Amino acid sequence: MERILSVKDLRVTYRTPAVAVEAVGGISFSLAPGEILGLAGESGCGKTSAASALMRILPHTAEIGGEAFIGGTEILSLPEEEMSKIRWRKIAMVFQNAQAALNPTKTIGYQIAEPLMIHLRYPRRRALEEAASLLARVRIDPKRLTDYPHQLSGGMRQRAVIAMALACRPLVLIADEPTTALDVMVQAQIIELLKELRDEYGLSLIYISHDLLLLAEICDRIAVMYAGLVVEVAPTGGLFQRPLHPYTRKLLGAVTVLGVRAQRLETIPGAPPRLAPPPPGCRFAPRCDRVSGACREGMPPLEPVGKGRRVACWNWRGEDVPS
Amino acid sequence: MSLLEVRELTVAYPVAVGLSAFFSRRYLVAVDHVSFSLPEGGTLALVGESGCGKSSTGLAVLGLLEHVEGEVLFRGRDVLRMREKERREFRRHAQIVFQDPYESLNPKMRVRTIVGEPLAIHRRRGETGRLKEALELAGLSPPEYFLDKYPHELSGGERQRVAIAAAVVLQPKLLILDEPVSNLDVSIKAGIMNLFRDLQDQLGLSYLFITHDLADAFFLADEVAVMYLGVAVEKGETDEVLSHPLHPYTEALLSVAPGSGREKLILAGDVPDPLHPPPGCRFHPRCPRARGRCSEEVPPEVEAAPGHRVRCFYVSRGERDPHLEEPKPIH
Numbered sequence: 001m002e003r004i005l006s007v008k009d010l011r012v013t014y015r016t017p018a019v020a021v022e023a024v025g026g027i028s029f030s031l032a033p034g035e036i037l038g039l040a041g042e043s044g045c046g047k048t049s050a051a052s053a054l055m056r057i058l059p060h061t062a063e064i065g066g067e068a069f070i071g072g073t074e075i076l077s078l079p080e081e082e083m084s085k086i087r088w089r090k091i092a093m094v095f096q097n098a099q100a101a102l103n104p105t106k107t108i109g110y111q112i113a114e115p116l117m118i119h120l121r122y123p124r125r126r127a128l129e130e131a132a133s134l135l136a137r138v139r140i141d142p143k144r145l146t147d148y149p150h151q152l153s154g155g156m157r158q159r160a161v162i163a164m165a166l167a168c169r170p171l172v173l174i175a176d177e178p179t180t181a182l183d184v185m186v187q188a189q190i191i192e193l194l195k196e197l198r199d200e201y202g203l204s205l206i207y208i209s210h211d212l213l214l215l216a217e218i219c220d221r222i223a224v225m226y227a228g229l230v231v232e233v234a235p236t237g238g239l240f241q242r243p244l245h246p247y248t249r250k251l252l253g254a255v256t257v258l259g260v261r262a263q264r265l266e267t268i269p270g271a272p273p274r275l276a277p278p279p280p281g282c283r284f285a286p287r288c289d290r291v292s293g294a295c296r297e298g299m300p301p302l303e304p305v306g307k308g309r310r311v312a313c314w315n316w317r318g319e320d321v322p323s
Numbered sequence: 324m325s326l327l328e329v330r331e332l333t334v335a336y337p338v339a340v341g342l343s344a345f346f347s348r349r350y351l352v353a354v355d356h357v358s359f360s361l362p363e364g365g366t367l368a369l370v371g372e373s374g375c376g377k378s379s380t381g382l383a384v385l386g387l388l389e390h391v392e393g394e395v396l397f398r399g400r401d402v403l404r405m406r407e408k409e410r411r412e413f414r415r416h417a418q419i420v421f422q423d424p425y426e427s428l429n430p431k432m433r434v435r436t437i438v439g440e441p442l443a444i445h446r447r448r449g450e451t452g453r454l455k456e457a458l459e460l461a462g463l464s465p466p467e468y469f470l471d472k473y474p475h476e477l478s479g480g481e482r483q484r485v486a487i488a489a490a491v492v493l494q495p496k497l498l499i500l501d502e503p504v505s506n507l508d509v510s511i512k513a514g515i516m517n518l519f520r521d522l523q524d525q526l527g528l529s530y531l532f533i534t535h536d537l538a539d540a541f542f543l544a545d546e547v548a549v550m551y552l553g554v555a556v557e558k559g560e561t562d563e564v565l566s567h568p569l570h571p572y573t574e575a576l577l578s579v580a581p582g583s584g585r586e587k588l589i590l591a592g593d594v595p596d597p598l599h600p601p602p603g604c605r606f607h608p609r610c611p612r613a614r615g616r617c618s619e620e621v622p623p624e625v626e627a628a629p630g631h632r633v634r635c636f637y638v639s640r641g642e643r644d645p646h647l648e649e650p651k652p653i654h
Contacts (some may be wrong), residue, residue, distance in 0.1 A: 042508040153593045170474035183372040184535065186587045188579035210509060213538075213582035234616070258536040258583045259563065264520070265513035271478060 003174050004070070004204045005054075006030035006092075011065035012049045012058065021276040023049040025228035026066065028302070031172065034198055036205040038236070040251075042214055044272060046228040047208045051174045055093050056083050070172065073291065088115050092165040096177040098157040101164075102149040108135070108160050109145030115167045134163040138193060155186035159193065175199075176208045191218050205316035212255060216240060221308070224248050227272045227283040230302055234309040244311045246288045246318075282314070290315045325360040325396075326496060326529045327330065327384065332393040334358045334379045338598065350390065351598050353379040355553040357393075359546075363496070364523065366530040368544035368561065370537060370576075374597060375550040377533045381499040384531065385417055386410060397497070415445055416489040422502040424482035428474040434458070435470045438489045445493060453492060460525070461488035462518055480511035484518070501533045519543060537580045541565055549573045552605040553599060559631035569633040572606050604635070612637045 012024040024046040031037055041046045053064045056075065068076050070090050075083060082127040084167045095101050101119030103111060112134055113127035122130065132142040138159040140152075149157055158178055165173060175194065179187035195218060197203050209215050215222050216236055224245065243249045269288040273279050282288070285295040294300075294314045302312040334354035354376040361367045369377040383391045386402045395402040396412055405413060418441075423426040428437055439454055447453070458466035461484040474482055483503065487491035490498055500519065504512040516539065522528055534540055540547050541561055548558040549570065557570040568574045578585040590609045595601055601608050614637070622634045 011500060044508060103361050119509075155593060183594075184581075185577065185590055186593070188587060189591075192587070192589055211581060212509075217581055251509060254509045256516065256536070256542040258538045258541050258577070258580055262542060264517050266510075267514040267517065268510040 002033060002317040003030045004033045005068065007054070007066070007068045010050055010053060010068060010076075011063075012046065012053050013065070014061055015063060016061065019276040022278050023228055023275060024053065025275070025278055027225070027228075027230045028066075029223055029225075029230065029233065031204045031206065033171075033204055034202045035221070036195075036198060036207055036219045038215035038222040039206060039208045039225060040210070040215055040222055041225035042210055042251075042272070044227075047225050048176055050225075051093065051176055051206065051208055054174065055091060056080075056091075057087075079244045085119075088165070089119050089168045091146055091174070092168070092170040092174045093174040093176060094158070094161050094165050094178045096180050097252065098161045098178075098181075099149065099153070101161050102157060104149055107146050107148055108140075108152065112160065112164050112167055115164060119168050130167070131163070134167060135160070137166075137197075138163045139189075143299075153186075154182055155189060158182065158186075158190055162190075162193065162197075166203075167200075169201065170203070172204045172206065174206045174208070177210070177254070179214075180209070180211075187214070194218065212252060213257070224251070227315040228275055228278065229283060230310065231284065231313070232309075232311045233302070234306070234311075238307060238309060244305065244309065244316045245284075245313050246290050247284050248314075252264060282312075290318055324362065326363040326365075326398060327361040327531070328394075328396040328399075329360065329380075329384065329396040330358050330396070330583060332380065332395065333391070334376070334383045334388055335390040337390065337540055349598070352600070353553055353597065354383065356554045357522065357548075357550070357553075359548050359555065359558060361497075361529050361531060361546075364527045364547070366523070366532055366544040368532045368534055368540035368547045369550060370534060370540050370547055371550035372535060372576075374552070374594060374595060376471065376553040377550050379499055380531050380550075381419065381501050381531060385419060385499060386413070411445075412636055415441075415493050416495045417497040417499070418493065418495045419499040419501060420483075420486050420490050420503045422505050423606070424474075424479060424486050424506070427486055428482055430474050432473070433470070434463075434472050434474075434477075434485055434488075437474075437485060438492055441489060441493050447493075457488040457492035458485075460522065461485070461493055462514070463488060478511075479507055480514060483507065483511075483515055487515075487518065487522075491526065491528075494526070497531065499531045499533070501551045502535065505535070505538065516542060524574065537565065537577060549576065552594060554605055556606065556635070557631075557633045559628075563628070563631050567628075567631075569627050569638045570606075570635050571610050571612050571637075 008028050009026045010024055011026050014021045014023055041047050052058050054068055064076050067074050075086055094182050109128055109131045112131035116122040116127040116130055132145055135142050140156055140159055179190050198205055207218055219236050222239050223230045226247050232248050243252050250266050250268045268287050273283055281296040282299055285291045292315055299315045300312045302310045304310050332354055333356055335350040335352050338349050338351050357380060362365050369380055371377050382388050384395050391403055402413055438457055442450055453467040458469055463469045463484050495567050504515050532544055547561045547564050548555045551572050557573045568577050575588040575590050577583055578588040603618040603620055604622050607613040616636055622636050624632050624634050627638050
């Protein structure tokens with residue numbers, strides 16, 4: 001099958017003179033054209049580090065390993081001047097804090113036009129015209145081209161940032177918790193917008209969130225991360241009907257769901273392991289209710305188990321097996 | 324009997340905009356004639372988006388705000404009109420847990436001091452037994468391990484448990500929970516939500532649970548009040564309101580909650596500026612059901628079903644009223 005992005009054994013290690021923290025411990029996934037892949041996990045699981053590594057926007061203390069191909073080009077080893085031709089033009093990213101992603105001293109219009117002038121060498125006037133149509137596309141009145149970020153609401157700022165990211169028509173858009181700071185109604189607006197953009201431009205999306213129910217609304221497939229590794233990948237429906245990894249099961253049991261009267265929520269005792277360096281064996285073993293001898297010896301690989309699913313667990317079969 | 328009875332509560336904040344600050348005082352009305360009651364041992368959730376007035380309501384109930392009108396009756400006595408001595412006694416019975424345990428705990432204090440402070444203020448110093456008991460109740464066990472820690476030595480979940488221990492150490496009757504789990508990871512949040520259940524069972528606490536998350540309200544609350552721009556637009560038993568929403572705002576809010584399984588009713592635009600709220604029903608500019616009357620008159624609160632109150636002229640009753648036009652397209 002055609003792949004727009006394929007990531008192989010991606011590693012991110014943050015080095016200081018004293019320690020080396022392996023934030024991402026070797027993850028692989030791929031993205032089909034027009035696909036929305038969710039990256040789920042709790043704080044510190046490495047989801048943002050992995051995304052930032054693909055954009056090559058990590059600080060110098062971060063060491064990146066593995067390979068990532070966009071349209072045949074391996075981007076993790078590209079020199080910076082080559083990467084700057086790919087960043088925003090082939091792969092773009094939207095962040096949680098739209099306020100911080102915008103320059104408070106420049107108008108919205110200028111900031112959307114800027115990538116067009118820099119990367120595609122549009123003359124100023126044409127770039128501003130294009131910015132106006134991009135603004136309209138994300139449903140902001142083009143009259144607001146001359147507004148400054150502080151004049152927009154939180155939801156509009158995030159739309160403006162999406163317009164900036166889309167200016168150069170990238171193939172892949174990474175959305176890193178883009179609605180976490182927003183109200184639910186605005187969140188729903190943004191989700192709908194992203195889906196439309198996918199349908200219209202065939203954009204491929206990596207959507208990062210800690211909120212599994214939200215991911216269920218937008219993603220075709222979901223990859224669940226824990227302690228720097230992907231522990232389970234599955235089509236969205238299958239993941240919710242039959243989570244296979246013990247961590248995914250626990251996580252789904254911990255969520256409050258409308259209309260489901262739970263007496264108690266699942267909790268996961270303990271805390272994720274320190275990753276400097278990561279412990280041997282399965283990283284979830286100390287908190288797992290299905291732990292066995294094999295779990296303490298080696299990290300189980302992420303292996304295909306049928307129906308487009310992969311899981312990294314020695315004991316995933318447990319009581320139920322996907323039919 | 325109700326532990327807490329709030330009647331026509333109105334909260335305003337003075338705002339100074341340019342020269343107007345010198346000439347006339349303007350007020351932003353954050354909470355507009357909100358009424359509700361909370362039975363002993365019960366939980367009421369105040370639900371709504373940012374700026375709807377839910378937190379202001381919580382603070383006003385504790386008597387922490389100025390420019391408040393209406394009545395806040397705690398066991399029949401009006402908190403807003405209490406004298407100092409009585410108010411002090413009330414404060415012993417009513418405590419609050421805030422959203423962010425990274426900011427609500429003093430970083431220079433040890434757990435011992437943070438949780439002991441309410442005891443000291445209410446002249447119950449030296450009751451280490453109480454202190455340990457509170458930590459134990461909040462799930463911080465063994466308490467000795469935590470007593471001499473500073474907040475930075477604890478995880479987010481542990482910090483929130485410290486805040487909860489400090490809130491229950493005086494054996495209060497009422498806890499205001501102001502978005503207490505919104506900054507926590509899923510697995511940690513679940514533990515805190517379970518803890519609230521347990522504490523209620525053990526101590527008979529009443530909760531005023533302030534949240535933007537309908538699913539959390541559904542988990543914890545017996546009753547719910549949905550707020551929009553300072554107005555409680557719909558109130559009733561949680562199951563009833565969430566399964567048969569009557570107000571168009573509640574319907575929309577419910578439909579966009581992830582995992583609701585409902586058809587999405589996405590409202591366009593943003594909540595209007597609270598300094599210039601729309602006339603009539605405050606929701607009318609975004610309402611798919613709005614008609615002429617809605618922009619002129621404020622809809623009164625009506626009891627549409629037993630215990631289920633709503634402020635809307637055109638209440639939905641599960642199915643669409645055939646006399647109404649089709650709802651406007653959302654965008």
